Amino acid sequence: MNARFLGIPELAEVPSVAVVIDVMRAFTVAAWAFAQGVEKIVLAESLDDALALKARHPDWVALKDGAPAPGFDTVNSPGLLRSIELGGRTVVQKTTAGTVGALAVKEASLVLCASFVVAEATAQLLRARDCDAVTFVVTGEDGQADEDLACAEYIARRAAGAPTDAAEFLRRAAESRAATELAEGVRQGVHPDDIALCIELDRFPFAMVATLEDSLMVLRPCAVPSPTDGASA
Incomplete structure (x- = not known):
């Protein structure tokens, strides 16, 4: 597999297959949301767009980076998200890096969003789709995180x-x-367990696929067959 590792500013062209990485914390949060029964996550272009979506759909859960803010239900913290009832709901997510990276490659034929908690499932999906060339979008710190x-x-x-x-x-x-x-409190909206939750390898058995649905970038979980599925006993 030919892999490229690019920051968001380096995306000069739309890749065919993109894996957008945000470990701390957007796509760790997204995975936890799906594990708690969220149906889909809408990746918002801006804070104003997130609030507008929330206004049109009051039952949706809006979250953002940083400190709590009016109109938002919670913040981008996996530790804090665990205490919210999310079964069957839709989340609107706007973050500094992760959602920006996913929206930057929204025209790609396959867009996966990933972090360590879904690493193996993401790798399995890339293998299952026979992806020969993959662009990994390193979202944090302009590609230096x-x-x-x-x-x-x-x-x-x-x-x-x-x-x-x-x-x-x-x-x-x-x-x-x-x-x-996160540990020193430089970033706001943090739970003490956030770092540990972000570096927990393969916590969840699904990958996360983002697609355009009615002009919105929507993230959904994608079940990945086990390598042993179909093998004879």
Whole structure:
């Protein structure tokens, strides 16, 4: 598999297959939301767009980065999200990096959103779709966020079928600038468990696929068959 690792500003053309990485915290939050029964996540272009969607659909759950704000139901924290009843609901998500990266490649034929908690499922889906060329969008810090790059590199190796020890990749994420800022309270809207939740490998068995639906970029979970499915006993 030919893998490219690009920051959002480096996306000069629309890739055929894109894997958008945001470990801390957008796509860890998204995975937790789906695990709690969310039907879909609408990726909003801006805070105003998120609020407009929430106004049209009062039952939807709107979340954003940073501190709580009027009109939003919660913030972009996996630890905080766990306490909210989400079964069957729709989430509107607007974040600084992750949602921006996904919207930047919305015209790609396949868009996956990923973090460590869905790493293996994402790699399995890339293998199942026979993806020969994949652009990994490293969303944080204009492509320099080590937690996102580490996750992208790990998924790329697994997608290529290479046996890979995850320990070094997880260590890089745990020691990243983002993790330090979360731990030191530089970033607002943080739960004490957020870092640990963001570096939990393969917590969930699904990948996350984003598609355009009626002009909205919508993220949904995608079940991935186990490599042993169909094998004889």
